[in-house]
Amino acid sequence: MADRKPIESWLTDMDGVLIHEGVPIPGADAFIKKLRESGKPFLVLTNNSIYTPRDLHARLRRMGLDVPIENIWTSALATAQFLDDQRPNGSAYVLGEAGLTTALHDIGYILTDHEPDYVVLGETRTYSFEAMTKAVRLINDGARFICTNPDETGPSAEGPLPATGAVAALITKATGRQPYFAGKPNPLMMRTGLNTLGAHSESSAMIGDRMDTDVLAGMEAGMRTFLVLTGLTRPEQVENFPYRPFKVLDSIADLVDLV
Numbered sequence: 001m002a003d004r005k006p007i008e009s010w011l012t013d014m015d016g017v018l019i020h021e022g023v024p025i026p027g028a029d030a031f032i033k034k035l036r037e038s039g040k041p042f043l044v045l046t047n048n049s050i051y052t053p054r055d056l057h058a059r060l061r062r063m064g065l066d067v068p069i070e071n072i073w074t075s076a077l078a079t080a081q082f083l084d085d086q087r088p089n090g091s092a093y094v095l096g097e098a099g100l101t102t103a104l105h106d107i108g109y110i111l112t113d114h115e116p117d118y119v120v121l122g123e124t125r126t127y128s129f130e131a132m133t134k135a136v137r138l139i140n141d142g143a144r145f146i147c148t149n150p151d152e153t154g155p156s157a158e159g160p161l162p163a164t165g166a167v168a169a170l171i172t173k174a175t176g177r178q179p180y181f182a183g184k185p186n187p188l189m190m191r192t193g194l195n196t197l198g199a200h201s202e203s204s205a206m207i208g209d210r211m212d213t214d215v216l217a218g219m220e221a222g223m224r225t226f227l228v229l230t231g232l233t234r235p236e237q238v239e240n241f242p243y244r245p246f247k248v249l250d251s252i253a254d255l256v257d258l259v
Helices: 027-038 055-064 074-084 099-104 127-142 163-174 185-198 211-220 236-238 254-259
Strands: 010-012 040-044 073-075 089-094 118-119 144-147 205-209 224-228 247-249
Touching: 010 185, 027 254, 040 185, 055 073, 073 074, 073 185, 073 224, 074 099, 074 118, 074 144, 089 099, 089 127, 118 127, 118 163, 118 205, 127 163, 144 163, 205 211, 211 224, 224 236, 224 254, 247 254
Parallel strands: 010 040, 010 205, 040 073, 089 118, 118 144, 205 224, 224 247
Antiparallel strands: none
């Protein structure tokens, strides 16, 4: 096997890797600081489409993690990039928050419920029966169905919440139409992120806490993958998957010296 190229750029998941329930994971601040000092290209990724990069920058900064706005890559941005490539200056009916609507406005999309090219479903805390009904009817009338990510649940202080994937399943059941998911584990999100950095997959690494999204997407994008055990995947679960990360580590703190 050919020797691996040195890691010149880094992609890392946010929840479960850098933060957990609004609190930085020990070592996250040192990792970000080392990345910024090294000058190596990096992105912090999240499947959550609620917030804009500016929002996330402010939230992370309040936690003591100084991540520049341009180093944040969300499923909303990946979705917008995909739609801009597929159908520039199109139109969409959106179920989602500012992170998604802002990303679509920024690529020149018109947000409308009148014969849209797409129905785009993202994360929101205010899914309404009326909005879902409208989405079902627009899809039945020919709109293409796009989702930011397939996550079925999301975290909260009170426990799991229904997320985009769960609502997508409801709409699929009502329409018979499967959505295209732009976020992880679709390697598209990794590849568009790498293109944003001007980086190559052979010299890039992906850090995540989930085998079924982070590691899978990184592997399929051709990157070296690191699984940290501070999130959802437990050590005993790793062997249940037909693929493996390059390395399994206790936390992000174990990667500081590799930057």
